[in-house]
Amino acid sequence: MAAPHTSYPLMVKAIALNCFLFPAGYYLGMCFAAPEKHLCFFYLASKEWKTFFFFAVLLPAVSSTLAYYWSRKGWNNHPLARTLAVYALPQSGWRAVASSINTEFRRIDKFATGAPGARVIVTDTWVIKVTTYCLHVAQQQDIHLTVTDSRQHELTPDSNMPVQFLTIRVASVNPYVKAFDIRLNSTEYGELREKLRAPISNAANVVIHQSLSDLFLETFTSLVEMNQTYSVPSTQELEPCIGCMQTIANIKLIKNCQEPNEGECQQCYCRPMWCLTCMGKWFASRQDQQHPETWLSSHVPCPTCRAKFCILDVCIIR
Ligand SMILES: [Zn+2]
Ligand SMILES: [Zn+2]
Ligand SMILES: [Zn+2]
Numbered sequence: 460m461a462a463p464h465t466s467y468p469l470m471v472k473a474i475a476l477n478c479f480l481f482p483a484g485y486y487l488g489m490c491f492a493a494p495e496k497h498l499c500f501f502y503l504a505s506k507e508w509k510t511f512f513f514f515a516v517l518l519p520a521v522s523s524t525l526a527y528y529w530s531r532k533g534w535n536n537h538p539l540a541r542t543l544a545v546y547a548l549p550q551s552g553w554r555a556v557a558s559s560i561n562t563e564f565r566r567i568d569k570f571a572t573g574a575p576g577a578r579v580i581v582t583d584t585w586v587i588k589v590t591t592y593c594l595h596v597a598q599q600q601d602i603h604l605t606v607t608d609s610r611q612h613e614l615t616p617d618s619n620m621p622v623q624f625l626t627i628r629v630a631s632v633n634p635y636v637k638a639f640d641i642r643l644n645s646t647e648y649g650e651l652r653e654k655l656r657a658p659i660s661n662a663a664n665v666v667i668h669q670s671l672s673d674l675f676l677e678t679f680t681s682l683v684e685m686n687q688t689y690s691v692p693s694t695q696e697l698e699p700c701i702g703c704m705q706t707i708a709n710i711k712l713i714k715n716c717q718e719p720n721e722g723e724c725q726q727c728y729c730r731p732m733w734c735l736t737c738m739g740k741w742f743a744s745r746q747d748q749q750h751p752e753t754w755l756s757s758h759v760p761c762p763t764c765r766a767k768f769c770i771l772d773v774c775i776i777r
Contacts, residue, residue, distance in 0.1 A: 689774040702737030725766040
């Protein structure tokens, strides 16, 4: 972040140049270049040109007035300065706050995420959100964070990664600081929590999937639930899953994909020994972490007999 007092006058000049000189110059040029449009006599010009003239004059007028207002009293009126002034101590101004943020911003141990249009930065003292038109700053010691929403994007053959996006509301006890939302990928959640001093509460009871395998497990379960089910012979008793020893085994591998003797999968003759969650974890653990796009179509050996199976072959016991 460049120091605001050096970059803002430059930015305002750039805006003035774009908004004023170019359109106004264009209009002036067209007066001579296209006399048939009657641009020199404003009342004769077409509606489109009148609108254009309106924007060519009004916009720069507003922007230069605004720029003038902002620049008064050493840029104290600028929205950025006002945002920062909330944190200023009585003896120092917003510039001291800006330089504190600047210093922390330069450290490599800050947490940063988000696209350039909605960047979130967490430093030792500050939580900052920078959007194209807005800057939100909150001091870590004043804030409460709450997970308010989660969106999950499923693992499909055409998207590379299953992702879960979390929306976290940052509210400050300082009445001058408006609450704002930050959005991040669930895999970054652990890193964010490390950088924060305040705990994050979970209003929406969102299950946060912090790893790719966690995310995959949900997809795996929903796909397996669509497969045909298996009913055990009445003489057979089901034992606890040998993975977790908690849930009763509820999975049987039956080759459902393609023809019985075709393809990569083989029939597994093991008795049911695993629960759905453990089987999903096993399936995920055998995958190439660098290529999640291959996960759904992959073949994995049965944990006991090594016969290969795919997701279509995992049957839930009813
Ligand atoms: Zn289990
Ligand atoms: Zn087997
Ligand atoms: Zn198969």
